[in-house]
Each structure stands twice: as structure tokens, then as C-alpha cells.
Amino acid sequence: MSVVFSCLDADTLGGVQHVTHTLAQGLAERGHEVHVVGLHRSSRPFRYVESPRYHRHAISRSRADGRLARGRADRRLRRLLESIEPGYAVMTTPSVVARVSGLLPEAFRSIGQYHGSYDHARGCWHLASIRRHYPALHQAVFLSEHDAWQFSEHALLPNAWTLPNPLASWPDGVSALDMPRVLGVGRLEGVKRFDRLITAFARSGAPRPWQLHLIGDGSERERLRAHAEREGVADRVVFRGPVPAARMSQEYLRASVVGLTSEHEGLPVVLLEAGAHGVPSVAFDVSGGVRSAGPVPVPPGDVDAFAAELGRLVGSRAERLRLGAEARARAEAFRLDHVLDRWESMFAHIDR
CATH class of the missing domain: 3.40.50.2000 (Glycogen Phosphorylase B;)
Structure with a gap:
């Protein structure tokens, strides 16, 4: 057909x-x-x-x-x-x-x-x-x-x-969840609210050498750089630019937590990809699709609650491993x- x-x-x-x-x-x-x-x-x-x-x-x-x-x-x-x-x-x-x-x-x-x-x-x-x-x-x-x-x-x-x-593909391996890296993926545009992710990272208490890596590009890039400066984490927020789709698996394998702070979402592929790689995620609870992907849910727009959950995962590899295994099992349905x-x-x- x-x-x-x-x-x-x-x-x-x-x-x-x-x-x-x-x-x-x-x-x-x-x-x-x-x-x-x-x-x-x-x-x-x-x-x-x-x-x-x-x-x-x-x-x-x-x-x-x-x-x-x-x-x-x-x-x-x-x-x-x-x-x-x-x-x-x-x-x-x-x-x-x-x-x-x-x-x-x-x-x-x-x-x-x-x-x-x-x-x-x-x-x-x-x-x-x-x-x-x-x-x-x-x-x-x-x-x-x-x-x-x-x-x-x-x-x-x-x-x-x-x-x-x-999911476009299913990875053979999973992240060891031992690299001090929080990952954000998406267009650097207003609706994605990466400013909230930067603020949550700054308030999470994540110690050095933890970093926040942002993958994607868009019109908000320079404003987000300035926001990271105001939040006191400019030296720990890494703007990676766009990454080819074929290389994204390596990015998830080098991540320990994924954060999603969008104003609205349907069913974000980034949450499914993170789960397939055994990486736990924290996300604002903005849709049934987000809930079906199984992140740690946070009330929409509550940056302090997001920071608390992010800090909890940063501080406990055992909790990351537990939630990462659950996320990978849930992601099976989206193969x-x-x-x-x-x-x-x-x-x-x-x-x-």
C-alpha cells in the first residue's frame, strides 16, 4: 500500500x-x-x-x-x-x-x-x-x-x-549512570523553557564536576547563555549545538539524568530515548503522553520541585539505576x- x-x-x-x-x-x-x-x-x-x-x-x-x-x-x-x-x-x-x-x-x-x-x-x-x-x-x-x-x-x-x-532504534547497551552530566535535548526556543532547566540545575545542589549539557540550537541560545551567567552556572552549562541523529545514542550513554521543562509537550521522543538507554528523567507533568513515558513527574512550572527531584537523582546513583531500569522496561512498548x-x-x- x-x-x-x-x-x-x-x-x-x-x-x-x-x-x-x-x-x-x-x-x-x-x-x-x-x-x-x-x-x-x-x-x-x-x-x-x-x-x-x-x-x-x-x-x-x-x-x-x-x-x-x-x-x-x-x-x-x-x-x-x-x-x-x-x-x-x-x-x-x-x-x-x-x-x-x-x-x-x-x-x-x-x-x-x-x-x-x-x-x-x-x-x-x-x-x-x-x-x-x-x-x-x-x-x-x-x-x-x-x-x-x-x-x-x-x-x-x-x-x-x-x-x-x-523509537527509531533500540540500543544494545545502557548508560552506566556514573558520568556527572544532566542532559537537555531540544530546540532552543521559548516553548521549551530551557531557562527553567538551567535554574533548576543551579538550585539542585549538584556539586562540581556535575554539568548541564544542552543539545540543540535556536533563537534563544544567547539569552540562555546570559541566564546561566545570572544563575551562577555559566561555567557548568555546556551548549553543544545540534548533534546528528546517528550520534545521539552516544550522548544518552554519557548522561546520568535527562531533564525536560517544556511549556507543553505531546509525547516527547527525548524521554523515550532516555528510557531506552536506561537514563532516568525528570519532566513537568504537562500531558498524558509525558506520563506514559514514565519520567519522575513534577507539577508544571514548579521549578523548585524540579530542582529537588534533580538534586535527589544527582545525589544517588542507586536511585538513578533503579529508575533507569524502570524507564528502559517502559520504553519497550515504544519500540x-x-x-x-x-x-x-x-x-x-x-x-x-
Whole structure:
């Protein structure tokens, strides 16, 4: 069968794109014809898969602003979709659903994903868009049972389904949890609130030589450097920049704790990857997806509580080993083959 994933920009650095390319490669390796479509090309492309077995397309070189440019881009997209054997069209965000669902050839089965939580959706325009566009799709897909239930109940969606994010690979080894390093991974943008992670690290009582390593890049980098200076930990916060996906396993193997202080999340891959490597994590409890990944939960925004849990793990290798083993056992459910089985079960359900 053919599976088409469409994103606003398919090759930028972000969680939606990471998951999309992981699923595309996995389904292609199972023999499906898979296409990943970006409605426009990323200005800073990031490579998620070294040897893709799926087809990649960019409809426009940049954002199609204006009615004429949008019309030309939509015609190119329609021609591309008509050239692909009908199958399943997976639209990865509400904005993509709103734009692409009306362009699909009739023979395609339509699937709309949402990578956030219900609580985040109701706090912005996403919920209204989901209520308007998702009920007409063959399936609406959410990241956790809790979020799928909330959308079903409060957005009156009759077609809600749960499919978690997958792990791209399963490591053979686990971290020894003896290196004095806390790890933060993600875009250095406001929504990720790395300022809170820096503050929590400063207040955790982590002694030298413990360091906080931040992997990723973004517009907040210099502001975060200044924040680390004000918190008195500038010499212990290491800005690593972006790390290729193929090298991230080594980063987890050199970490002892992972911290996640985002304003909102769906099901963060970083928590799954940390768990697969036996690394315990501390995270703000902002969604059912976060809870399903099994970090040490902290009330959202409570930096002092986060610092206390971080300090507890920094101070006890035995506790890190206990929680790391639990995290790895929980991460088993998110192995790629398990998640791909669930995707194929959903395809079969749609066909019935």
C-alpha cells in the first residue's frame, strides 16, 4: 500500500519531523510505498535518516505567501498526489489537515495526527481547527489514551485513535549512570523553557564536576547563555549545538539524568530515548503522553520541585539505576516494530 505523510516543512529540526521520518523509514522497510511531503522546504534542513527508503518531496522552495503562490503550490501538490497509487494520507498537524484534506484524491483514506496534548490544544487555535476539520477524516490520531479520550469527549470526535511516537532504534547497551552530566535535548526556543532547566540545575545542589549539557540550537541560545551567567552556572552549562541523529545514542550513554521543562509537550521522543538507554528523567507533568513515558513527574512550572527531584537523582546513583531500569522496561512498548504493528492495525481498521 502507499502511505503519504505531509508536513508544513518535513526537514526542519523538530519532534513532528523526527517522528515522521522514523515512521516513513519503518513502513518502507516493511515493503510499503512511502512518501514524505513538505509543503515548503526548510531553510535549515536536518537529516534524520542516513539512507532513506522512502520518497521525499518539497512542494515549494519557501513558504507560499499570497493567494497566487498558494494556488500554484496547491496545484503542484494535487498533481503529486494524483501520481501516487491511492492509499493512506497522513496529515501531521491541524494546519496541514486544513490545507491538504481538501486536495486529496477521493480514493485516499485520510488520517489527521495531533502531536500535542488536549490541554495545549484548548489553550490555542488548535482545538477549534480540530473540531472543524478532523471529524470528516477516516481517523484522528492522538499520542496517548488520555488525550484521545479527552478529544473524543470534549471535541466530540467519533474517530479518535491512539498511536504513540516510536523509537527509531533500540540500543544494545545502557548508560552506566556514573558520568556527572544532566542532559537537555531540544530546540532552543521559548516553548521549551530551557531557562527553567538551567535554574533548576543551579538550585539542585549538584556539586562540581556535575554539568548541564544542552543539545540543540535556536533563537534563544544567547539569552540562555546570559541566564546561566545570572544563575551562577555559566561555567557548568555546556551548549553543544545540534548533534546528528546517528550520534545521539552516544550522548544518552554519557548522561546520568535527562531533564525536560517544556511549556507543553505531546509525547516527547527525548524521554523515550532516555528510557531506552536506561537514563532516568525528570519532566513537568504537562500531558498524558509525558506520563506514559514514565519520567519522575513534577507539577508544571514548579521549578523548585524540579530542582529537588534533580538534586535527589544527582545525589544517588542507586536511585538513578533503579529508575533507569524502570524507564528502559517502559520504553519497550515504544519500540519501532511495536508501533508499526499498531499503524498497520489502524490501516486494516480503516479498510474494514
